[in-house]
Amino acid sequence: MQRRELIDWLICPDPGPLLAAADRRRRELHGDAVELRAIVELSSHCRCDCLYCGLRRSRRGFRRFRLGPEQALATVREAARGAGTVVLQAGEDLRLDEARVSALCAGVRAAGDSALTLSLGERPRASWARWRAAGADRYLLKLETASPRLYARLRPGHALADRLGALETLRELGYQVGTGNLVGLPGQGAEELADDLLLLQRLDPEMIAIGPFLPHPSTPLAGAPAPRLLDLTLRCLALARLLLPRAHLPATTALGALLRGGRELGLAAGANVLMEDVTPLAFRRRYELYPGRALVEEPLALRRPRLDARLRELGRRLASGRGDALPRALHPPASGGPA
Numbered sequence: 001m002q003r004r005e006l007i008d009w010l011i012c013p014d015p016g017p018l019l020a021a022a023d024r025r026r027r028e029l030h031g032d033a034v035e036l037r038a039i040v041e042l043s044s045h046c047r048c049d050c051l052y053c054g055l056r057r058s059r060r061g062f063r064r065f066r067l068g069p070e071q072a073l074a075t076v077r078e079a080a081r082g083a084g085t086v087v088l089q090a091g092e093d094l095r096l097d098e099a100r101v102s103a104l105c106a107g108v109r110a111a112g113d114s115a116l117t118l119s120l121g122e123r124p125r126a127s128w129a130r131w132r133a134a135g136a137d138r139y140l141l142k143l144e145t146a147s148p149r150l151y152a153r154l155r156p157g158h159a160l161a162d163r164l165g166a167l168e169t170l171r172e173l174g175y176q177v178g179t180g181n182l183v184g185l186p187g188q189g190a191e192e193l194a195d196d197l198l199l200l201q202r203l204d205p206e207m208i209a210i211g212p213f214l215p216h217p218s219t220p221l222a223g224a225p226a227p228r229l230l231d232l233t234l235r236c237l238a239l240a241r242l243l244l245p246r247a248h249l250p251a252t253t254a255l256g257a258l259l260r261g262g263r264e265l266g267l268a269a270g271a272n273v274l275m276e277d278v279t280p281l282a283f284r285r286r287y288e289l290y291p292g293r294a295l296v297e298e299p300l301a302l303r304r305p306r307l308d309a310r311l312r313e314l315g316r317r318l319a320s321g322r323g324d325a326l327p328r329a330l331h332p333p334a335s336g337g338p339a
C-alpha cells in the first residue's frame with residue numbers, strides 16, 4: 001500500500017472492509033489462538049521526561065516503587081506459570097542494573113519454558129548482550145511516532161535516529177524486536193499515522209504495539225483524548241496487520257482502558273495477543289503510564305480460564321505455547337491492501 005492509500009483508509013467513512021480484511025489475514029497466518037503475555041512491572045522510576053507519560057522524571061507528588069529482588073522473582077514465577085511469555089517492564093531505571101536484570105532472566109529460565117521479553121528502555125549494548133546471553137528472547141522499544149520533529153518534542157533530549165539505531169542493535173544481538181506507536185498524539189493526523197505505518201513496514205519488527213494515547217492528567221499533555229481515538233486506533237491496527245502479516249499484534253491494555261470491550265474490538269481488527277498485568281496490585285496502582293488502567297487482582301492462573309471462556313465466545317481461544325515470531329523468510333511485509 002502506498003502512503004495515499006493508507007491515508008484514504010484512515011479517513012474513509014466506512015472502515016468495515018478494512019477491519020474485515022485484517023481479521024481474515026490474521027486468521028490465515030495466526031489462526032484463532034490468542035497469545036498471552038504476562039507483564040511484570042519492575043520499577044516506576046525513570047530518568048526520561050517524555051511529555052506523554054505518567055512516569056516522567058519531572059512528575060512530582062506520587063510514590064514510585066522498585067520491586068525488591070525477592071518480590072520480583074516471586075512475581076516472575078507467577079507470570080511464568082500463567083503465560084507463554086513473561087514481559088519485564090520498567091521505566092529507564094538504571095538501578096535495575098545488568099546484574100539485577102540478569103538474575104531475573106535466569107529466574108524466568110528456571111521457572112519453565114516461557115519466552116522472555118524485556119522492555120527496560122534504551123540501555124548500553126553490553127547490557128543488552130548480557131541479558132540476551134542470560135536468556136532474554138525479545139526486546140520491546142517503542143518509537144511512538146515516525147516524525148523526527150514530533151519525537152524530539154515529545155521526548156526531550158532524545159532523537160528518533162538514536163531510537164532506530166537502538167532497534168538495529170537489538171536485532172544484531174539476536175533479539176526478536178518489538179516496537180510501535182501511539183495514536184492520537186497532539187500534532188498527529190492521518191498523514192503522520194500513515195508515515196508511522198510505513199516506517200513500521202520498513203522495520204518489519206516481530207511485534208507491533210499500537211495503542212491509543214490516553215493523556216495523563218499530571219503531564220504537560222493533560223486534556224481530553226483526541227477525537228475518533230478508538231476508530232483511528234482500530235484502523236491503524238488493521239493496516240498494520242495487512243502491511244506486516246507475520247507480526248504479533250497485541251490488543252493493548254490501553255485499548256481496554258479507553259473502552260470496556262476495547263481489547264475485543266482490537267482482536268477483531270487483526271490483533272492476536274493479549275497482555276495481562278501480574279504486578280502485585282499495591283505497586284500496579286503506582287505504575288501510572290496513563291489513567292484508567294484495569295486493576296484485576298486475581299492471580300493469572302485463575303484469570304486464564306475466564307479469559308479463555310470469553311475468547312471462545314468470540315470464536316477464539318488462548319494459545320498454549322511461547323508464541324515466538326513467525327519466520328520472516330516465509331512471510332515478508334506485504335504491499336497490497338484489503339482484497
Ligand code: SF4
Nearest residue numbers: 046048050053056091
Ligand atoms: S515513556 Fe518510558 S522512557 Fe518515557 S518517561 Fe515514560 S517510562 Fe520513561
